[in-house]
Amino acid sequence: MPAPTAPSVRRLRSTARAILPFPEPESWLDVDTGDADFPEAARTFFPYTAFDGLDPTPRVLHAQAIERLEEGYQGRLTDPRITAHLRARYDVVSLLNPHADPGELRAALAVLRPGGHLLVESPRDPRPELESRGCTIIATARRSAHVPARLTARLPGAPDPRVTGPLAAAARALDHTLALLLAGTRFAKTYRVIARKGPSAP
Template identity: 80%
Template sequence: MPAPAAPSVRRLRSTARAILPFTEPESWLDVETGDADFPEAARTLFPYTAFDGLDLSHRVLHAQAVERLEEGYLGRLTDPQITAHLRARYDVVSLLNQRPRAKDLRAALAVLRPGGHLLVESTDDPRAELLSQGCTIVTTARRSAHIPGRVTTRLPPTVTGPPASAARALDHALALLLAGTRFAKAYRVIARKNTDSSAP
């Protein structure tokens, strides 16, 4: 599996660097991780952190096989079996380049340990929902989002080979076309799960 292009790595590391002032996590779950480009880039800043990934695509299992992830989980975070299995396991959970719904945020908080941090990058502002779940917002910024998996995240898990490669190439082309537009801007919010949080 080829490494991400250098500009993408810089962008991904910038996102990971945002967590540095708040915690040195032992465990980190990246949701919709795909090929685990984000954990691979973040590992240079957090060499002692165990990175796990979750994705609907079988790419997450390949990422585990090539040791980009400690553990790879196939499915949705909102699946009750996955949420129960991962409950209170992580110091950091990242939801990047998504439009997380209230139930996605609740599931992410459920797998965080008390005092853990949720890193969200989204075109929608998640702060009101996070506050309603008993979190403390520790930082908010508007920034350029890293390359989204717009096409690849919609492929059925069984699609591999040339069609998957074509989808990744299209994602990259879209990212270049959207750079500098309002579609490339995202809220970056880091929220802390309080010890008395009412998250399930």
């Protein structure tokens, strides 16, 4: 599993720093974590936080095996079995690549403890829905969007993090380059929102 490039690490750490004004969380779930690059970067600022990860691919299990995560769960956050298993478990939930599924924010709030913080980066403004669900918006910013590893994910055998070779290396390099190029364009702008779950939020 390759380490993120330096600009990627800086970006991930910048996202993690948004939670620094709040008490250090005991538990944090990163949704669609992939190889757990974000928890690995966030641990710089939150060394005593237990980071768990959720991802639809086996990469999350490999990330757990190499101790980037305390617990790794393979699946979707909107799967009712996963939501029920993780209900009200986390102080922070991060959604850095939210899907169009309208149930995802609801599921994220379900696994968040009352008073916990939801960190969202999305091209769509999540504030109206969060406020309608009893959340308090703590911080809002606009920034360049996070660009996932789209080429790497399409390699033959890509769900297996052990896929290596010149093609895999080239795809990873192109993904990092694409992320940097798109970060400066108007197409990559996104909202970063931190919301606190209210006591009455579902």
